Amino acid sequence: RWEETLSALEDDPRKLERQLDWVAKLSTLSSYRDKHGLEWNDPKLALLDLQYHDVRLDKGIANVLIRNGKLERLSTEDEVQRAIEAPPTDTRAYFRGRCLAQFPQQVAAASWDSVIFDLGAETLQRVPMHEPLRGTESSTKRLLDSCRTAGDLIDKIKT
Known part of the structure; x- marks a missing residue:
């Protein structure tokens, strides 16, 4: 195909x-x-x-x-829902999903290439994720596990 x-x-x-x-x-x-x-x-x-x-x-x-049968679907609705609840661990989707689950009140927006946090400051904090294979579980789990808040995460990323 x-x-x-x-x-x-x-x-x-x-x-x-x-x-x-x-x-x-x-x-x-x-x-x-x-x-x-x-x-x-x-x-x-x-x-x-x-x-x-x-x-x-x-x-x-x-x-x-x-x-209407005019566009093929490659995944089922169940597969989509599973991916929303448990994103793949071997791409940046893991980092994005963990941020959404761990800091839901502080995530202002999330897209393919960034997560934007609202930490209550004048400006939002953007974490770029340009590389699809960065942000995996193996590269970010320890960091995310060590953060109680999104502010902790931003501070650790900046250092």
Whole structure:
């Protein structure tokens, strides 16, 4: 399947509309744009962009495409829920998940590449996580176990 995907990407990515999320999203946005005569910077497209990735099963456009058989799903809802509750231990997801579990009131935001803490100061504290293979259990568990608060974590990271 990997080789077929790479070949299709070289030939015409639109052939992968049912397999690749970004192709399905581009197709959805392009169709809406063409149908309504919009420019790419139109706020309606920005809203549609956000709605596409709404994770609520009854709201997200990607979920509608999956339900209608127009986009393949590679994982089950149970697998997604398990990953939310127990993220993989061999990627930065471990650090992000532990921070969310251990310091829920102090995490202002979490994304693929950072965790942002609100420690009650004037500015938020951002912990960048650019490298997917850093932040693993083996590299951060001892640090996280030694911290009672997110402030402790930030102090230890800075030293």
